[in-house]
Amino acid sequence: MSVKTYTRFELAENQLTSAIGLFVSGRDRFSVMTLAGAADVLLSRLVMNQGRENFTQLLAKSETEKAGTPVAVAAHGRAINDLLFINQLKHMDDGDDAFIDLDPEECALAAISKALVNYVALAGDQKDIVLAFKGWAWRNLDPTKYSVHGPARTDTSGDEA
Amino acid sequence: MSRFHKHDVAKAQLQTAVSMFLEGRDRSSVVTLAGAASGILDALVRCSGKEAFLDYARRVRQELSGQTPKRSAYSHHINTLLGVIAHKHLWEEDSDTIELDLEEQAAGALSRAIADYISLNGQDEPFVKAFLSWSWRNQDGPGLMEKFKQAPKRLKPR
Numbered sequence: 001m002s003v004k005t006y007t008r009f010e011l012a013e014n015q016l017t018s019a020i021g022l023f024v025s026g027r028d029r030f031s032v033m034t035l036a037g038a039a040d041v042l043l044s045r046l047v048m049n050q051g052r053e054n055f056t057q058l059l060a061k062s063e064t065e066k067a068g069t070p071v072a073v074a075a076h077g078r079a080i081n082d083l084l085f086i087n088q089l090k091h092m093d094d095g096d097d098a099f100i101d102l103d104p105e106e107c108a109l110a111a112i113s114k115a116l117v118n119y120v121a122l123a124g125d126q127k128d129i130v131l132a133f134k135g136w137a138w139r140n141l142d143p144t145k146y147s148v149h150g151p152a153r154t155d156t157s158g159d160e161a
Numbered sequence: 162m163s164r165f166h167k168h169d170v171a172k173a174q175l176q177t178a179v180s181m182f183l184e185g186r187d188r189s190s191v192v193t194l195a196g197a198a199s200g201i202l203d204a205l206v207r208c209s210g211k212e213a214f215l216d217y218a219r220r221v222r223q224e225l226s227g228q229t230p231k232r233s234a235y236s237h238h239i240n241t242l243l244g245v246i247a248h249k250h251l252w253e254e255d256s257d258t259i260e261l262d263l264e265e266q267a268a269g270a271l272s273r274a275i276a277d278y279i280s281l282n283g284q285d286e287p288f289v290k291a292f293l294s295w296s297w298r299n300q301d302g303p304g305l306m307e308k309f310k311q312a313p314k315r316l317k318p319r
Contacts, residue, residue, distance in 0.1 A: 002262055002264055002265075003260050003261065003262045004260070004261065004262075004263070005258050005259070005260050006258060006259055006260075006261055006263075007257060007258050008251055008255070008257060008258070008259065011189050011247065011248055011259075014187045014189045014190065015187070015189050015190050015193055015248065017187070018181070018186070018187050018189075018190035019190075022177065027177065028173045028174070028176070028177045030170050030173045030174050031173065031174050031177040031178075031194055034174060034193060034194060034197045035190055035193055035194065037249075038193045038248055038249040041249055041250060041251060042248075042249075042251045045251040045252070045253070045255075046251070048253075049253070088167075088170075089170055089174070089197055089201075090196065090197035090200045090201070090249075091200040091201070092167055092200065092201045092203075092204035092205070093204065094204060094207070094208075096167075096204070098166055098167050098168070098205075099164055099165065099166055099167070100164070100165055100167065100170070101162055101163070101164050101165075102162065102163070102165070103162050103163070104163070104165075
């Protein structure tokens with residue numbers, strides 16, 4: 001027996017770190033989605049506990065402004081999780097369809113991105129996992145599709161453009 | 162867009178969990194991945210007409226206490242014991258910290274998922290063998306087998 005005390009943030013950060021590690025090393029996308037999804041649940045609550053709005057709340061607010069009618073946060077959160085198949089990867093009821101149709105690469109990328117928004121709200125954008133994921137995104141994602149920006153560069157050549 | 166059977170989804174997550182566990186990597190991630198695999202495998206084992214780990218645990222509980230716990234309540238109880246709930250849920254009233262034995266819980270979460278996986282697929286695949294081998298060496302395999310032999314038939318898995 002080795003009982004230790006963990007902060008909720010540690011549990012979330014460790015899972016998100018694993019998710020990003022698995023993702024950038026090309027390993028199983030379902031595992032990435034499940035880990036990022038679990039981390040995001042904890043991170044979303046921790047952001048709220050600080051009296052701030054988490055990613056889902058910000059998105060629901062934006063949707064409300066666009067639609068002109070109130071968008072319920074809980075329903076919006078469920079819809080996002082359904083879109084990313086978060087629940088489908090960890091649960092199956094009697095009578096459920098045993099097949100799912102999804103794009104694991106897109107869903108894994110989206111699940112990490114969603115969790116990272118909440119992580120950055122709590123820990124800032126200079127932590128190792130944030131920089132590692134941003135670096136991967138800059139090198140691997142199509143900037144015209146994902147609006148990825150490269151890291152800020154310091155010109156050391158002495159030349160002026 | 163591609164089509165996947167949930168068995169393959171569960172298997173992929175369980176393989177990742179076993180690999181991370183044996184490599185000494187993050188235990189929280191092992192608990193979550195093994196828990197996710199179990200959430201699918203449980204239904205698939207029952208669909209196959211076999212006894213799922215959860216139903217075996219309920220039967221043992223019934224033998225020991227005379228009461229059969231409700232399936233959903235006992236599932237939640239086991240998921241709490243294994244730390245699965247703490248890694249994927251957080252309510253406003255929860256404390257900022259939690260006490261966990263992640264080493265034990267990761268091994269326990271894997272054991273449950275592997276039990277259901279074996280019910281469906283046997284134990285010949287390398288990742289299953291690897292975990293069983295670890296378990297034999299580190300969880301007193303010979304002692305457990307001796308206890309198992311002496312247990313009455315009604316306390317054994319069907």
